[in-house]
Amino acid sequence: MLPSGGVFLGLLLCLCCSWHVSQADVAKLVCFYDASSFVREGPAQLSLSELEPALNFCNFLIYGYAGIDAESFKIKSLNPELSYNRQHYAHITALRQKFPHLRILLSVGGERDLNVEGVADTGKYLSLLEEADSRNKFKSSVNAELAKYGFDGLDLAWQFPQVRPKQQQGALKRAWNSFKGWFSSSAIDPTAEEHKAQFATLVRELRLELQRNGKLLTLTMLPHVDAELYIDIPSVMSFLDFVNLGTYDFQTPYRDPKQADLPTPLCAMSDRDSTLNVQYQVDYWLNHTANAQQLNIGITSYGRAWQMSRDSGITGFPPIEATEGAAPAGKRTGIPGLMSWPEICELLQHHLGGGKDTSTDHLRKVGDPTKRYGIYAYRAVGENGESGVWVGYEDPTTAAIKASYVQAKNLGGVAFHDLSLDDFRGQCAGEKYPILRSVKYKL
Numbered sequence: 001m002l003p004s005g006g007v008f009l010g011l012l013l014c015l016c017c018s019w020h021v022s023q024a025d026v027a028k029l030v031c032f033y034d035a036s037s038f039v040r041e042g043p044a045q046l047s048l049s050e051l052e053p054a055l056n057f058c059n060f061l062i063y064g065y066a067g068i069d070a071e072s073f074k075i076k077s078l079n080p081e082l083s084y085n086r087q088h089y090a091h092i093t094a095l096r097q098k099f100p101h102l103r104i105l106l107s108v109g110g111e112r113d114l115n116v117e118g119v120a121d122t123g124k125y126l127s128l129l130e131e132a133d134s135r136n137k138f139k140s141s142v143n144a145e146l147a148k149y150g151f152d153g154l155d156l157a158w159q160f161p162q163v164r165p166k167q168q169q170g171a172l173k174r175a176w177n178s179f180k181g182w183f184s185s186s187a188i189d190p191t192a193e194e195h196k197a198q199f200a201t202l203v204r205e206l207r208l209e210l211q212r213n214g215k216l217l218t219l220t221m222l223p224h225v226d227a228e229l230y231i232d233i234p235s236v237m238s239f240l241d242f243v244n245l246g247t248y249d250f251q252t253p254y255r256d257p258k259q260a261d262l263p264t265p266l267c268a269m270s271d272r273d274s275t276l277n278v279q280y281q282v283d284y285w286l287n288h289t290a291n292a293q294q295l296n297i298g299i300t301s302y303g304r305a306w307q308m309s310r311d312s313g314i315t316g317f318p319p320i321e322a323t324e325g326a327a328p329a330g331k332r333t334g335i336p337g338l339m340s341w342p343e344i345c346e347l348l349q350h351h352l353g354g355g356k357d358t359s360t361d362h363l364r365k366v367g368d369p370t371k372r373y374g375i376y377a378y379r380a381v382g383e384n385g386e387s388g389v390w391v392g393y394e395d396p397t398t399a400a401i402k403a404s405y406v407q408a409k410n411l412g413g414v415a416f417h418d419l420s421l422d423d424f425r426g427q428c429a430g431e432k433y434p435i436l437r438s439v440k441y442k443l
């Protein structure tokens with residue numbers, strides 16, 4: 001049964017999303033853990049003891065990320081220069097002794113497996129699919145790795161090529177796309193049809209191998225990977241335990257440096273690409289599978305931040321034109337264009353001294369009474385030329401709205417990206433992992 005708050009919310013959501021309230025099962029919470037947070041410098045470093053409080057809330061912990069060796073097609077550690085990684089595997093899987101309910105999976109890919117130019121290496125993820133021999137090499141290396149370090153299964157955060165942002169295409173192409181959907185699709189991978197069939201084969205082969213050892217197999221869709229191109233949904237679903245949908249990062253400063261917009265809307269916004277919202281992605285998958293319980297939606301614990309220019313105006317109302325790419329890195333995470341929840345929270349909380357804002361850092365929050373599109377905070381370029389910033393983000397309240405949507409649609413659960421970007425020290429409001437808690441409370 002949904003609590004009454006959920007029913008009320010359901011009525012609101014009905015305005016944009018049509019569904020009927022059903023008797024919801026207990027939904028699962030799949031927690032992504034970015035292992036590189038273990039070796040971050042400074043205050044964003046997440047130690048194992050700081051990770052532990054989160055694990056009471058998670059049903060699954062997904063260790064991100066392992067990679068693939070381009071020559072041998074074996075699964076590999078992405079931090080070979082640091083001996084910590086494989087030891088770290090063992091330290092993480094040992095947490096199961098304290099948290100026996102927890103299933104711990106190793107994830108491969110996740111846009112972290114980079115080539116020498118430092119960009120996601122999609123080429124080897126496609127070529128691995130093409131030969132039975134390379135699939136076999138991958139499969140047996142996975143089997144050995146999971147067994148050796150005690151993981152409960154493998155998550156395929158497969159690095160398929162992503163659809164290009166529409167803004168970077170010419171007006172003519174855009175017009176062409178609007179009635180010939182295949183145009184940009186065939187441009188990113190002319191042999192996508194083959195790759196789709198081969199990926200289904202890989203999934204089936206991996207399943208047969210892994211289930212012999214009682215291991216799980218899951219799929220994580222990365223944002224902007226076109227499922228229509230690469231995923232034969234009816235055939236892979238029977239071999240997967242669940243799928244995490246890439247329902248976040250619809251807009252980022254890397255895809256759209258010159259225009260800031262709400263990064264993870266729940267429902268379609270007017271005058272925007274109708275596919276770039278949670279609702280559309282969920283509907284697409286539901287149209288191809290009967291089993292809603294296998295689908296988890298992605299919810300983030302971070303925001304996407306752009307630098308505003310003088311020409312971006314002062315209203316903050318999205319979309320924001322004339323932005324200048326990613327906002328400078330936050331003090332904790334050090335990643336340009338990304339702000340963790342504690343980083344955002346701190347900028348929202350700067351005290352007002354004597355009616356006057358004492359800090360030039362302070363961001364003004366703008367909420368979303370419709371509960372459909374998401375919230376943002378910003379600071380326009382100052383009179384004295386102080387820099388401007390615009391960030392679209394989730395907070396405990398908006399994350400709860402998405403979790404209620406999961407309940408209302410009777411989906412499988414939530415994939416939480418990422419534990420290391422939530423407020424794991426409780427510096428914002430005293431409570432550790434506030435966004436994670438908020439999601440769990442609604443499930």
Ligand SMILES: *[C@@H]1O[C@H](CO)[C@@H](O)[C@H](O)[C@H]1NC(C)=O
Nearest residue numbers: 279280281282283284285287
């Ligand atoms: C799902 O199917 C319905 C009915 O065929 C269709 O109207 C809708 O556009 C589809 N949605 C997506 C996202 O594919």
